[in-house]
Amino acid sequence: MTIRAVGLISGTSVDGLDAALIQLTGTGYDLTVTTLKTHTYPYPARLRERLLAVGEGESLSALEFGALHRDVGEVFGNAARDLIAGYRAEEIAVIGSHGQTVAHQPPTQQRGFSVQLGDGAVIQAVTGISTVSNFRARDLAWGGQGAPLVPLVDWVLFRHPEESRCIQNIGGIANLTYLPKGALLADVLAFDTGPGNMLLDRIVQLQGGGQTYDVGGLTACQGTIHPPLLAALLQDPYLRQSPPKSTGREAYGLTYLKDWLARFPLDTADLLATFGEFTCRSISDSYQTHLPSLPDTLWLCGGGVHNHYLWQRLQKLLPTVRVLSTQELGVDPDYKEAVAFAVLGYLRLVNLPGNLPAVTGARALVLGDLYTG
Numbered sequence: 001m002t003i004r005a006v007g008l009i010s011g012t013s014v015d016g017l018d019a020a021l022i023q024l025t026g027t028g029y030d031l032t033v034t035t036l037k038t039h040t041y042p043y044p045a046r047l048r049e050r051l052l053a054v055g056e057g058e059s060l061s062a063l064e065f066g067a068l069h070r071d072v073g074e075v076f077g078n079a080a081r082d083l084i085a086g087y088r089a090e091e092i093a094v095i096g097s098h099g100q101t102v103a104h105q106p107p108t109q110q111r112g113f114s115v116q117l118g119d120g121a122v123i124q125a126v127t128g129i130s131t132v133s134n135f136r137a138r139d140l141a142w143g144g145q146g147a148p149l150v151p152l153v154d155w156v157l158f159r160h161p162e163e164s165r166c167i168q169n170i171g172g173i174a175n176l177t178y179l180p181k182g183a184l185l186a187d188v189l190a191f192d193t194g195p196g197n198m199l200l201d202r203i204v205q206l207q208g209g210g211q212t213y214d215v216g217g218l219t220a221c222q223g224t225i226h227p228p229l230l231a232a233l234l235q236d237p238y239l240r241q242s243p244p245k246s247t248g249r250e251a252y253g254l255t256y257l258k259d260w261l262a263r264f265p266l267d268t269a270d271l272l273a274t275f276g277e278f279t280c281r282s283i284s285d286s287y288q289t290h291l292p293s294l295p296d297t298l299w300l301c302g303g304g305v306h307n308h309y310l311w312q313r314l315q316k317l318l319p320t321v322r323v324l325s326t327q328e329l330g331v332d333p334d335y336k337e338a339v340a341f342a343v344l345g346y347l348r349l350v351n352l353p354g355n356l357p358a359v360t361g362a363r364a365l366v367l368g369d370l371y372t373g
Contacts, residue, residue: 096345170304
């Protein structure tokens with residue numbers, strides 16, 4: 001069987017909507033995935049401001065929240081429609097839309113919840129294509145973390161008979177998928193390691209000047225790690241928590257950052273070097289603490305793949321592990337997550353589970369709300 005599917009996602013950094021059109025060949029989980037087309041669609045400035053504000057805890061009325069859910073759905077639907085220009089709607093089997101996360105509460109003493117904006121019904125109405133959204137809710141309802149969901153797709157795309165691999169995504173939040181050599185689905189380990197680019201981007205944005213991130217990590221490369229700040233950051237209890245675990249902007253948002261900046265008024269380069277080291281240490285320490293053994297290769301994806309400072313520090317902290325980009329495996333590191341949600345959309349269409357019990361803590365479940373014409 002061969003079908004086409006679209007994946008849509010905007011990450012924790014709220015820096016734009018990534019879209020991927022893929023072709024899937026095979027059945028079940030035995031799939032060959034080919035990326036046909038990708039594109040990033042920036043949010044309109046005012047919409048991005050609204051999303052950042054609500055993600056940082058700004059209160060909205062029910063009417064305002066409903067309008068925002070609709071508006072994000074319109075943006076996602078229009079992006080999908082633009083991406084598939086030249087194809088008829090009936091040539092695309094499904095759209096898998098992660099949406100825009102604005103709240104994520106893992107389970108504690110009660111069930112967790114997660115809120116992704118971007119109404120799947122609106123996306124389906126705009127495109128005329130069957131759409132799956134709200135992927136995390138069912139896993140959370142059954143006591144899981146609701147995240148990460150991409151590891152099953154990492155296994156489909158990247159498992160290898162002779163090489164143990166970590167697929168390390170560094171988006172706003174960083175997360176890993178560990179694939180031992182010859183991995184079966186039951187062998188996959190995965191969890192959020194902690195902050196990725198989120199704090200680094202916010203440091204740059206707080207300086208003004210219009211830049212939204214440290215291009216190439218060049219400013220961080222000019223800075224010096226501040227040991228007292230780094231030592232304090234590394235006391236974060238999340239880093240010592242055992243998987244399954246997940247985190248988000250609620251833990252590492254603007255309030256968290258401003259508290260540290262008030263206590264440590266350093267210049268921008270030193271802040272970026274120190275918080276960048278925090279990201280890298282949270283990753284490398286997770287490998288040492290929570291994995292059965294270090295991987296042969298760390299395959300980077302997400303926006304952090306372009307940050308030379310993060311890349312260099314990870315290689316220094318994990319000297320026996322090769323650090324490479326998923327580009328060398330044929331998967332664009334900027335669009336790997338969008339590709340994954342296209343695959344997850346397909347899995348929902350054929351009623352196959354999209355989560356991994358060892359990763360999220362919930363039983364195997366068919367994920368997502370399906371909207372058809």
